[in-house]
Amino acid sequence: MTGDRHSASAAASNFKRRQLLQLMAGGGAAFSMAGLGAMPRAMAQSPASVAFWATATLDIGEKWAQFASQVGVAPEFTDNGNDVGPVLARLAAGNANELFDVGGFQGGAEKEMARQGVIIPWDLSKIPNYESIWQWAKDIPYLRQNGKQYSIPTVVNADSIIYRPDKLGKVDSYGVIFDKKLKGRVAMEDAWINSAIFTAMYLKESENKPIKDPGNLSESELGLVMEFLIKHKKDGQFRTFWNGWEQGVQLVADQEVDAMTGWEPIVYEGRKRGLQVEYAAPVEGYEGWGNNTVLLKGAGDRGVTDAAHTFVNGLLAGLYGCELGKSRGYLVPTDNNVAYAKKNPSEYKPEEVQALGDHVKAKFAGKVYWQNCRPDNFQLYEEWWQKLRNA
Amino acid sequence: MNRRLPPAFALMALPLLAILVLGFLPLMVVVVWSVWTWDPLTYWIRPDFNLGSYAAILEAGRWMVIVSTLGKALLTALICLLIGWPTAYAVHFLAGRRLSLILLALMTVPFFTSYLIRSFSWRLVLGRTGVVNDLLIHLGLLSAPLDWLLFSNFAVLVGLVASCLPFATFPLLLSMRRVDPVLLVAAEDLGAGFWTRLSTIVVPLTMPGIFAGFLFVFVMVVGSSTEVQMLGGAGASIVSVMINDVMRVANYPLAFAISSVVLLVIFSVVLAGNARFGLARLFGEGQS
Incomplete structure (x- = not known):
């Protein structure tokens, strides 16, 4: 009985939330469907739904309908803006856990989110x-916290240097x-999340500087890296930070x-x-990045x-990987993509x-340092970035 | 008179309430939160009085960004006035009715597209392979493209002036409509030359418009970011960019402290300017 009551209450809470989301995002479409008399039937047959709050580039648009029919769970996609600062703030102090069940975030913030209690562990048996x-x-360092699996690597790739041979x-x-x-013919990204790690990788691997983890710099390591960047900026090395x-495209194309x-x-x-443009395979390694899927605490509260879990299992089933690879060149790290494509040529x-899988696999066969959107000294990173801007 | 007060008050109540709730209240919240403390446990701020955020403005060169932003705003506003005043004069006093309408319409053309596209298009004009460099090389005036045309303070100023110019020109036009042509004819009859009429009649009478144009541009530049990010050099910054950087690491009190300092500067400029030039005169009150 208790379970039934809980389910009923969770369903009611879920319904209110979905109503709100529908009103905000798709009210017009809902009205037009209702006008055609399609709404009652659609509701009667609709699969379970999951509110997926993720980086915009993880959205597969109209293909979600096919995904829902295959997996049995219909995702309601909402763009989270990708910037992990506001995302974390909305989870910890805002209403994100009231609205969303599953998050798709840049890797690195799991430790902070688990500590805050805004995400809960996945049950891998499901x-x-x-x-x-x-x-x-599976070995991405941020996925497990305190022995529990808090995030699933859903999209991965590795970045390096674009150049003109x-x-x-x-x-x-x-x-x-x-x-x-x-001098004046090179550029880096206008974000410490990328530019600090690239520089740290170079200093560690090619200049033998004492840097332990380029993705999570200590106070002194960060100082070393940023002073190096500041010196080069003052020397006029960078055309711009893009x-x-x-x-990014314009800098290369023009x-x-x-x-x-x-x-x-x-x-x-x-x-x-x-244009004749190449992507380098640097001796210092690539900057690996992952967009990982996390289970939000609100999903647990609502039952x-x-x-x-069914939804995340579906993300790894093949269709999502094939579609994301086709539309954006992104990779879901599983052989299920190829198996799905062979079944659906x-x-x-x-x-x-x-080919896409082999290409990304080849990058990861060498040295890779993982991008970390929430290093331990993240506020110090911002302070140094300001110093760089003002140098 | 007293009997008319209640309906007048009733009419005033709604706009007054709107200003208080939509304008004044959020600003007060910003100021109050700027002296609260960020709590890493809750990821939010708690009401512990702390001036640390204001002290942090003096670190990492943040104060330099505020000063350089105000400098950019001042320079852009002055350039806009230098271009906008003669433009408004020409439209109002020299062009015929049809031509002035065409000129006014042309001024609004850039706003048919987004500010993002407008700024981005300057990269195609000022870049190494852009229109300006191509032309100069084609004419034989240069052998290699000029690098400083783009990703420089020059490029930022060009982008800002292009974006803000109409906001200076329209108040100037409005103020020129308040100049009574009879005064100019009388001055001419009394032997005053063009420059004398300009400096003793037109400029003083258009001062409220000059200040309004200045203020519009100044405030717009202080709140802008696109032009700096698109056209500025490596890591170029402006207050809005700095606030974004700070918000990204959840340092809300610092973001609010920076906003409060900027608000204080803007309010000071408005109050000082209004006391000196009388903005209200632009709309017909206190005409001299």
Whole structure:
């Protein structure tokens, strides 16, 4: 009886929440469906739903309907803005846990979120597809806290340097970014989350500086890295610090820079525009990043954790990986993508799905340092970034 | 007179309430929260009085960002006035009715697109392979592109002036409509030349418009970020960018302290300017 009451209350709470979300996001569509008389039938047959609050690039749009029919759980996607600062604030001090069941966040904040009690551990026995995840992705350092599995690696890739071989020849080191001969012809990202780790990797691997973990710098290590960046900035080394996809593409396409740290899709876009652009495999390694799926505490409060587990299992089942790879070049780290493509060759080309997986796997076969959106000294990172800006 | 007070008061109540609730209250919240303390346990602020955030403004060069933002705002506003005043004069006094309408319409054209696109398009104009460098090289005036045209303070100023110019021009036009042409004719009849009429009649009478235009641009630049992020050099900053950086690491009291300092500066400028130039005259009161 208690269980029934709990379920009924959770369902009622869930319904109110969904109503609110529908009113905010899709009221018009709901009204038009109701007008066509489709609403009652749709509601009668609709699968369980899960409110998925994630980075916008994880949205597969209209394909969610196909996903729902295969998995039995219909996700309601909401963009979280990607910036983990406001996300954490809304989870800890706002209403995010009232509204959302599952989060898709940049890796690194799990420790903080678990400490705050805003996320709860996954039960891996309810996610059979977890076994199919490649081992190196299972080994991402942020997934487990205090022996419990708090996040599932759902999307992974690794970043390095975009460069023009016609100007620079073959580039295989972050040293190119700090090469005086390229003064004013290089750029980095306008974010400490990326630029500090790239610099730390270079200093650790090529300059033998005493840096333990480039993704989580101590106070003295951070000082060393940032002083190095400040010196190069003062020397006029950087053309600019870039921000966002369009700016990144423009820097390459309009030949503003010959090399810059950044995302691999910019290389593909540059090539589309007829430019000779390459993506380096640096000796210092790649900056690995993961967008991990977490179970929000609110899902537990509302009793929808089973649906959430089914949903995450579905993310790893193949369709989601194939679609995300096709639309954005992102990788879900499992062989289920290729298996799904082979079963559905009219939908996805198995050889393309295989090639994407092999390409990313090759990056992770070498040295990789994981991006960390919440290093222990995160407020100190901001302070140093201000010093860099003002240098 | 007294009998008319209640309906007048009733009419005033709603806008007054709107100003208090939508304008004054949030500003007060910002000021109060700026002296509270951030609690890493709850990820929120608690009401423990603390001036640490104001002290932090003096660290990491944050005060320099505030000063340079005010400098950019001042310079942009002055440039906009230097361009906007003759433009408004030409539109109002020299152009015919049809031409002035066309000119006014042209001024609004840039606003048909988003501010993001407007700023981004300057990268295509000022870049190494942009229109300006291409033209100069084509004309044989340069052998290599000028790097400082883009990702520099120059580029930021160009972007800001282009974005803000209409906000200076329209108040100036409004103020010029308050200049009685009879005064100018009389002055001319008495032998005053063009520059004398300009400096002794038109400029003094358009002072409220000059200050209003200045204020609009000044405030807009203080609150802007796109132009600096798109056109500025490596790590270029402005107050809004700095507040974003600080919010990203959840340092809310510091973000509110920076906002409070900027608010104080803006209020001071408004009050001082209003006392000196009388903004109300722009709308017809206290016409001299």
